[in-house]
Amino acid sequence: xxxxxxxxxxxxxxxxxxxxxxxxxLGVLGLGVLIxxxxxxxxxxxxxxxxxxxxxxxxxxxxVAENPxxxxxxxxxxxxxxxxxxxxxxxxxxxxLYDPDIFSFSRRTxxxxxxxxxxxxxxxxxxxxRKIQNIPTxxxxxxxxxxxxxxxxxxxxxxxxxxxxxxxxRDSSKLGAPEVRHGxxxxxxxQPKITGENxxxxxxxxxxxxxxxxxxxxxxxxxxxSCSSEIELxxxxxxxxxxxxxxxxxxxxxxxxxxLNNHGAWHGDNAAFVYDLALALAGEGKIIVDATPxxxxxxxxNAERDNRNRSFSDLFRFFEYPxxxxxxxxxxxxxxxxxxxxxxxxxxxxDKDSESRLPNKATVIDANVTILRATPGTDxxxxxxxIRQRMDGLGAEILxxxxxxxxxGEAQLLASISRKNKALGDKMQKTLSALDTQQLATGGSxxxxxxxxxxxxxxxxxxxxxxxSSNARS
Amino acid sequence: MxxxxxxxWLLFAALALSLVAVIVPALPVDWALLPLAVxxxxxxxxxxxxxxxxxxxxxxxxxxxxxVGEHLEIDFKLNSKRxxxxxxxxxxxxxxAHVDGFETREEFSFGxxxxxxxxxxxxxxxWTIDRLWLYWKSRLGLIExxxxxxxxxxxxxxxxxxxxxxxxIDFDMRTAIFGEKQTSQRGEGSEFHxxxxxxxxxxxxxxxxxxxxxxxxxxAKEMRAERNHQIILAMDNGHLxxxxxxxxxxxxxxxxxALALAWAGVQGGDQxxxxxxxxxxxxxxxxxxxxxxxxxxxxxxxxxxxSSIETNHTLALATLHERLNRRSLIVVFSDFVDPLSAxxxxxxxxxxxRHHVLVFVSLHDPLLQNLVNxxxxxxxxxxxxxxxxxxxxxxxxxxxxxxxxxxxxxETTPVEMTPNLLNTYLAIKAKELI
Numbered sequence: 001x002x003x004x005x006x007x008x009x010x011x012x013x014x015x016x017x018x019x020x021x022x023x024x025x026l027g028v029l030g031l032g033v034l035i036x037x038x039x040x041x042x043x044x045x046x047x048x049x050x051x052x053x054x055x056x057x058x059x060x061x062x063x064v065a066e067n068p069x070x071x072x073x074x075x076x077x078x079x080x081x082x083x084x085x086x087x088x089x090x091x092x093x094x095x096x097l098y099d100p101d102i103f104s105f106s107r108r109t110x111x112x113x114x115x116x117x118x119x120x121x122x123x124x125x126x127x128x129x130r131k132i133q134n135i136p137t138x139x140x141x142x143x144x145x146x147x148x149x150x151x152x153x154x155x156x157x158x159x160x161x162x163x164x165x166x167x168x169x170r171d172s173s174k175l176g177a178p179e180v181r182h183g184x185x186x187x188x189x190x191q192p193k194i195t196g197e198n199x200x201x202x203x204x205x206x207x208x209x210x211x212x213x214x215x216x217x218x219x220x221x222x223x224x225x226s227c228s229s230e231i232e233l234x235x236x237x238x239x240x241x242x243x244x245x246x247x248x249x250x251x252x253x254x255x256x257x258x259x260l261n262n263h264g265a266w267h268g269d270n271a272a273f274v275y276d277l278a279l280a281l282a283g284e285g286k287i288i289v290d291a292t293p294x295x296x297x298x299x300x301x302n303a304e305r306d307n308r309n310r311s312f313s314d315l316f317r318f319f320e321y322p323x324x325x326x327x328x329x330x331x332x333x334x335x336x337x338x339x340x341x342x343x344x345x346x347x348x349x350x351d352k353d354s355e356s357r358l359p360n361k362a363t364v365i366d367a368n369v370t371i372l373r374a375t376p377g378t379d380x381x382x383x384x385x386x387i388r389q390r391m392d393g394l395g396a397e398i399l400x401x402x403x404x405x406x407x408x409g410e411a412q413l414l415a416s417i418s419r420k421n422k423a424l425g426d427k428m429q430k431t432l433s434a435l436d437t438q439q440l441a442t443g444g445s446x447x448x449x450x451x452x453x454x455x456x457x458x459x460x461x462x463x464x465x466x467x468x469s470s471n472a473r474s
Numbered sequence: 475m476x477x478x479x480x481x482x483w484l485l486f487a488a489l490a491l492s493l494v495a496v497i498v499p500a501l502p503v504d505w506a507l508l509p510l511a512v513x514x515x516x517x518x519x520x521x522x523x524x525x526x527x528x529x530x531x532x533x534x535x536x537x538x539x540x541x542v543g544e545h546l547e548i549d550f551k552l553n554s555k556r557x558x559x560x561x562x563x564x565x566x567x568x569x570x571a572h573v574d575g576f577e578t579r580e581e582f583s584f585g586x587x588x589x590x591x592x593x594x595x596x597x598x599x600x601w602t603i604d605r606l607w608l609y610w611k612s613r614l615g616l617i618e619x620x621x622x623x624x625x626x627x628x629x630x631x632x633x634x635x636x637x638x639x640x641x642x643i644d645f646d647m648r649t650a651i652f653g654e655k656q657t658s659q660r661g662e663g664s665e666f667h668x669x670x671x672x673x674x675x676x677x678x679x680x681x682x683x684x685x686x687x688x689x690x691x692x693x694a695k696e697m698r699a700e701r702n703h704q705i706i707l708a709m710d711n712g713h714l715x716x717x718x719x720x721x722x723x724x725x726x727x728x729x730x731x732a733l734a735l736a737w738a739g740v741q742g743g744d745q746x747x748x749x750x751x752x753x754x755x756x757x758x759x760x761x762x763x764x765x766x767x768x769x770x771x772x773x774x775x776x777x778x779x780x781s782s783i784e785t786n787h788t789l790a791l792a793t794l795h796e797r798l799n800r801r802s803l804i805v806v807f808s809d810f811v812d813p814l815s816a817x818x819x820x821x822x823x824x825x826x827x828r829h830h831v832l833v834f835v836s837l838h839d840p841l842l843q844n845l846v847n848x849x850x851x852x853x854x855x856x857x858x859x860x861x862x863x864x865x866x867x868x869x870x871x872x873x874x875x876x877x878x879x880x881x882x883x884x885e886t887t888p889v890e891m892t893p894n895l896l897n898t899y900l901a902i903k904a905k906e907l908i
Contacts, residue, residue, distance in 0.1 A: 333488075365865070373854060
């Protein structure tokens with residue numbers, strides 16, 4: 001018989017169902033494909049009227065056209081974080097901002113209308129500082145609120161209020177500090193002028209800039225401030241050279257994003273002006289239009305990579321002295337653990353389910369329950385049938401097999417209970433009358449079971465009254 | 475033998491210490507294996523000073539036969555093989571190999587080396603428990619000894635005839651049939667016994683007028699209870715009979731009751747036969763008188779296999795009807811679930827009932843009763859209760875139909891089955907229905 005028992009031992013314990021394993025693998029692969037797909041989808045903002053993806057493509061195409069000998073080179077690149085680019089290869093980062101108040105730690109806004117700007121990308125003060133510190137950067141101030149992005153329309157109502165601008169340089173809050181201003185001309189076509197000393201003289205500025213509600217910095221910069229006006233448009237600053245307050249890092253500040261965004265770059269010579277400006281400010285390396293909220297380049301380049309040749313000896317060092325002591329102890333533990341697991345105390349467990357698989361009444365009842373419950377609206381009829389059957393069962397216990405059945409049997413049982421205990425009989429009669437369809441139907445499931453519980457308590461009382469129920473054959 | 479959990483934890487601690495010694499520069503790395511060495515040396519020392527499996531022997535004694543549903547008591551005694559040797563100080567535990575026919579505690583303790591272990595005999599047949607696992611820990615608890623002993627403990631589980639061996643049925647039968655004095659059988663029954671002089675007070679209908687005329691005096695016929703009747707035990711051995719009630723399969727409860735009835739029939743002078751069936755007729759033993767017939771019936775019933783196929787009542791009862799050539803008492807031990815099979819059963823019972831006296835024996839279904847009587851908490855529970863109640867109602871309806879056909883129906887609990895069956899048998903004999 002021991003052989004028989006041994007054949008019942010579950011032999012598939014711990015084995016993975018190949019179909020399930022394949023499904024899990026396919027699921028993981030599918031998830032990977034989805035992640036890859038969405039990771040490579042351009043963000044909605046970059047493709048919008050406020051985005052700068054178009055300028056990057058335009059600038060690179062133009063550079064390739066003007067420099068046929070560098071056809072394979074990618075001078076301008078719209079940078080979304082992937083692929084990673086080495087810091088040394090980048091000579092200028094064009095960084096369009098969308099959040100007017102980069103000094104705030106939260107996304108709070110004071111005006112209800114500023115809620116519209118809440119979904120525009122924000123990099124925060126620290127992010128801006130990191131980006132500026134790592135690579136020479138041309139920061140482009142924001143100009144439009146979210147309304148223009150959503151409705152793809154440009155209206156003075158959608159302009160960021162100049163009062164909401166907090167410029168990223170020192171003493172911006174002091175009296176006499178420069179202010180962002182929107183020009184009085186709704187649509188201005190004008191050539192800029194070089195006023196500073198930091199702009200390379202080779203820069204061709206004989207370009208007609210066409211700007212809608214041009215955004216400039218007015219009033220000039222006080223002598224103690226860290227910015228200097230470099231290019232002006234109608235006497236107001238269009239491009240400034242600034243220094244970050246705490247780190248003394250230099251960066252460029254372009255006041256109007258319409259010069260390079262998808263909406264404004266194609267007006268006049270806007271795109272050409274920014275193209276020339278970027279080439280003049282940059283060195284030999286790449287110029288990236290940075291659309292990432294975090295500075296992946298900085299992180300990637302902070303760690304110095306060890307480029308020594310790798311070999312298996314590097315791995316084997318983990319098994320040499322003194323690590324060998326650890327491995328000896330681990331091998332000892334594993335060996336003893338396997339030894340412990342290998343020796344079984346007692347017989348192998350048998351498959352208890354084999355008996356439960358035999359057909360029986362429980363299977364029939366389960367099938368009936370499934371059918372009864374699958375039909376909607378059967379709760380109340382089921383409960384009523386249950387009550388009738390409980391009464392019939394009670395009648396069988398008290399009156400035996402000679403009792404009447406159906407309504408007559410119920411009346412006979414009630415009469416018998418009343419003879420024994422009139423109060424109890426009346427109570428039972430009252431409860432049964434109360435458990436009509438209407439009452440069972442009201443109150444939902446909880447009300448139904450409340451009534452049934454009350455009925456069951458009454459049955460217990462009747463049983464108690466009649467003493468221990470006999471085993472009368474029903 | 476295997477390492478204990480304590481030893482594994484100590485090894486894990488040694489591993490952690492060695493890792494710390496390797497990683498932390500301030501610690502002496504050459505001592506990294508010291509904790510491991512200490513643990514291993516302690517383990518070897520523990521093994522040396524502990525009582526090993528080779529120095530312990532196991533003596534077993536037990537009965538070779540046990541009634542189904544009763545306990546087989548197995549005496550285990552552990553001794554040391556060495557002179558003046560002792561048993562391990564730690565608690566010795568044991569486990570038996572699993573066998574379908576027996577059920578016992580998963581684990582038991584030997585205490586001071588002796589234990590009488592009760593093992594419940596659950597299924598008929600000859601079963602062998604082939605192995606015994608012993609378990610004790612070493613002195614320091616670093617090692618666990620798990621010797622496996624081949625014991626080949628064999629015992630036969632036979633139908634329960636405890637009411638017969640206790641003499642209870644003998645007493646009941648003698649009381650019922652013969653009374654306290656054997657002469658009381660005279661004057662009852664329908665079988666002619668002898669002629670006797672008619673005395674005043676006797677039933678005038680008992681006067682044999684022909685013999686009275688021949689002898690010129692009133693002579694009365696003295697009758698006695700008829701004996702030598704034929705009883706057929708029709709045992710359904712289909713899958714429904716495998717359902718367990720009170721720890722035993724239905725078939726075992728019914729075999730126990732059938733054997734009690736067979737013994738009563740033998741004692742009452744009747745002949746007893748067996749007809750076993752499931753999907754088709756399996757076994758037929760013609761009715762025979764005497765204790766030899768009972769012994770044969772007992773062994774044949776003990777050999778009935780636990781079947782997992784559905785019963786074919788039509789084929790079985792038709793076959794039985796063909797084989798019987800004399801009016802008999804047929805006791806059908808069977809059951810049904812669905813109304814369709816019950817209808818077929820009723821149809822063929824009706825045919826048998828025209829020529830024979832029928833008794834239908836079934837066991838109460840505790841599953842259905844519990845479902846009907848339990849307090850419901852969910853709608854699924856209500857549906858379950860209603861469904862069970864419907865099955866019970868259908869069952870009741872079938873039994874009422876049987877009763878209306880003149881078939882004696884016994885639906886009872888396992889405990890009350892034998893007395894109810896014997897009472898019915900005695901009542902049938904008293905009414906001279908056969």
